[in-house]
Amino acid sequence: MTFWFYYFCFFTMAQTTENFPALKNDNLLRAARGEDVDRIPVWVMRQAGRYLPEFQAVRKLHDFFTICRTPELACEVTMQPIRRFDLDASIIFSDILVIPQALGMTVEMKPGPFFPEPLVTPDDLSKLTADGAVSRLKYVGDAITMMRHKLDGKVPLIGFTGAPWTLMGYMIEGGGSQTMSMAKSWLNEHNEASHKLLSLLTDVIVDYFEMQVKAGAQMLQVFESSADYINKEQFAEVSLPYVRQIRDQLRKRLQEQSIEPVPMVLYAKGGGHSLSEQAQCGYEVIGLDYNVDPLEARKAVGSNVTLQGNLNPADMYLPEAELRALTDQMVRKFGKKRYIANLGHGITPQTPIESMNVLVETVHTVSKEL
Template structure:
């Protein structure tokens, strides 16, 4: 049950922990992406949830859009609107603006510094998770120029410029692979890949454009770790609204498949063959529920997933106004179930 993976660009709102007083104090008056480039600040913001909640892992504070930034794109976080690129990729010729994956690798040093510092500060308390946005999700932001409910501009590229779309996705895949390998070198003990815009593709486009990149990332990261004599680490893939791809994702080379709250646990087990670890999938809005209601929902979720090959988590990130008390109830309920199971086996 890791600290819930929340990237502010995923929510389209600067302030995803805004109800947490310590988070607000740390972020007060600071530009979001400047914070991401400050290893000491990222370390502190990663550790904050662990001080308040009994979590089993930590995920480094950062954002998926640091990758497009490292490739030369200028993004800013606008309060009330979310991430915005000043010059989105409007046509294939704009790909010439992008820097090389090698240049991007060097530009992301601050994330690796944050991982090293945080791993040292954790001192073995819990595992540290690194992450990145999946190529298709990153492409969406780079072409749309920000958040979108339809991703119509990005999908237009797939239909009008399929070859150039594959070229862009390859650039992003190459960059993400090196970025994730470097995260392990810097101290990450698990990796998660967020395909947050899987749902807007549908089965056909997902299988043609997104899934090959996801497979490529898993295979090449694992090979890269071996070649660099680095330890193998668990890899998690989460494709939001990608229920149609669960079977394929379970065979894509990852150790864990994240499940959003729109999928029944029994169906997720059936589609993935019951042989892979699943993570999820409480509706983040359930955190608004009264304590007794939330506890029942958590118990029902764990009962339906079963306790084997399962990581209890939310079905997506925490929303900006989520009450900390709700997250506390969720965490406590999961631990209560765990204690009960341990008592039964002893």
């Protein structure tokens, strides 16, 4: 090997080795790897967000994407639930739609996501600028690095992205949709262009995840939030191949740079029909929505994959005794081995604060009995 090869390897490791505080609570990472845990780890999708009054106070002063793009603000709202609750993980405050923004599309919050100029025909793909996209997302990496220091090793930090199909849907629909009819019509009328777009998004996501790992993310989650708009056959065509590529390409790239891979979570809302297929994609963790039975999920994925989920967010509005009973039942169904407690979808804005305490406390209490 040449001197320059060794220099490159050393330089790469120097660039990706930050002097972060030692991790005090590693139950999340241990559960993801299938190791024994002191207690079942619990965190909540969208745990830094609108249900917290302190987040609402920040939001009154700053535009949503300004918070995303300002590391100090992103870290502040990321820390808010960690200060309140005995959670076992933190997830960086950002949004899946920063990727379309990095590709050159305008995305606004009015109050939900709105694209003034969505993709209408395949010719519109020429407007997307993939070159340099990850450099335009540097603020996310900066926030991750800053957050690792602010956490002081209290809990692991999760990074995330939207999956290609989910991002494609937003980019074509121009925002949220109850049907994804326009995106699905692309699959029929512009199939080649659809796969070109999905491949482009996959490549950008791999770059984005590589950057997040180098910045300090300790686990990564892929949100296939729009899986419930497509059937099993379509899921096999437009979701599974691309989420598999994300995992495989990222793993290969990190190994080539002698960087330790981090555990990865695949969460496909509405993808319960394909759990065994998801389990074959190489992700350490499969996230479940609230329509999936824990016992059936375990049968589908086998014993070598960790499950995450899956309390219905609507249950968080129930009286304390009922919420505690449902959480207790959920945890006992999943068991302590290879399990991460979570909701089956993101926490909703009007969720009572006390419900979060009940959820977290119940998970930890029951886990001591298992």
